[in-house]
Amino acid sequence: MSGVLLETVGLSRRFAVGRRAAGGKRASMLHAVDDVNLRVHAGESVGLVGESGCGKSTLVRLVSRLLDPSEGAIVFRERDIGAVPAAQFAAHPERGKIQMVFQDPTDSLNPRYSAADTIAEPMRLLRGARGDLAIAVRALADAVGLAPELLARFPHQLSGGQKARVGIARALASEPDLLILDEPTSALDVSVQAIILQLLARLRRERGLAYLFVSHDLNVVRLLCDRVVVMYLGRVVESGPAAEVFAHPRHPYTRALVSAIPGGTANLAGGRIRLSGEVRSPIDPDPAVCRFYGRCMQGAPRCGAEMPLLREPVAGHAVACHFDR
């Protein structure tokens, strides 16, 4: 694998919630992302999975610099972009190199922009493009398999699959190195989903793009990603090669997650794992308690007294659990 494209070091984001306690000095803090070290190599596809509320979206918003981190660094193409305030990042030279494809192809398109305008906008803003704009838009539409006669249409005149293609073309318009895909196919029917996934795989191959792919459809992640990062309540609990993590999940949460994939239970030893108990609160969590403690089927007193750190028992496959041998 070639060089590191994106690296986060000890990245954390906390949000103040609620009122200050009477006489208290500070507000409660919700730890959305807690000490995350993430690495994406050039041309690599990394899947980010975890349940809603685990901090996937916050992490993505930090990396795409829509949010400012509380702590930690974000290094992109060997430049620390974490220190640039989010409000100023729009004008930053690296801005065009990180692009997003959003979950809902309808809500994320401007209803008053034609497909061509939508695709041309990033070129106007970020590349300072001139007269060749129409040609460039055509070329991009062609690359994502959008028929040229559709370019004059507005979002309401396009089907879900066509809108998804417009969203992808828009993201590619500024020639990014990293594409952040936030559940790009969850709003699509299976009949269309397959083509969009294949399109994404082809674009990555052809353009050498790196993907950070957020999804909770694990079957889709498995198809599209080289590596998977599993998050639980703001922390990375496991990361490793996708095939390896799905075949031999090591963290108890990942095991439960993999066993819950519809149609996938049969080949996993031990059958389905049911999680009981409640998710711990992300507000002012005890730094000495494993975040999964209470829901974990292996939980022991040690888990309530010492936070397990991410270790790498096998090269490239990291797990944060006391019980992992």
Place this chain on the structure above:
Amino acid sequence: MSAEIPLLKVENFGLEFRTRSGVVHALEGLNLAIRKGETVGLVGESGSGKSVLSFAMLGISDAAARVTGGSAWFGGLDLLKAGESDLAEIRGREISMIFQNPRTALNPIRRVGAQIEDVLKRHAAVRSADLRARAVEALRSVNIPDPERRYAAYPFELSGGMCQRVMIALALACGPALLIADEPTTGLDVTTQAGIMDLIAERARASGMATLFITHDLALAAEHCDRIIVMHAGHIVEAAPRRELFAAPRHPYTAQLIRATPAAGSLLEGLSAIPGNLPDLRRRDLPSCRFRERCERASSACDAPLPRIDAEALSGVACWHPLAVVAEAA
């Protein structure tokens, strides 16, 4: 099994919507039956008419809907012709429904316990002194931790999975004979999804309740249903017991749907999309087979009226060129 009288038997059911842009021929010639204790999956793309069908069964269709024919026998009552007061007696007591989005289906400004009490007051002979205890019991039965406290919670104070459990508690409060679950786990995490599906199955087993499970997720239907009915553009195109359907799909649409669904062992190259879109159901010249324009096996024989699947048949296919009974290598 076929000698048994089905719990719900729908025959030749058709429904259309009158809209400003024309008449939408939403459902046509539907035949299906659900037996006691059975879990039937209703799968298809969005727009195939799955939810329209279930709403019609409960008499809660949109005002623009008009039943064009057919019958839906539930016990001794034809649901399509029943009056509002009969339907009101049945809804929530005999047939109940879990809606897609629990956050919008629950009343946002009433405590969840009170919402369960409403159902009990209306449909079950429960003394008002016992209401609270019964509501708490209902919450406990769907594995809501600390039900005493959650009784007084508003929907916004609960997570999505928790709201869905409240919906299930509401739907099951009166022990219905038939539960219609319309995409009950869309938008939930896989771990939560597994828990919700297990819960529905568990309750169905315990009380002999039949379940009509509506989903677009073929993998999920495969895991939880005894029998699967596939819909396309307002037609039932195939019905079969689960194993049969996946081992040897007979309708070309079912086969393509299975090939398009990412499963545990599939490769990206192996996935194939279904060409084309659902036909515009407002068209006057809708072909007799609504899949015809997307189908690779279509021929002039397809102009003839479609063969219908008998309501009580365990399996059947509505196609003139079905795939062979034995699974093909493709």
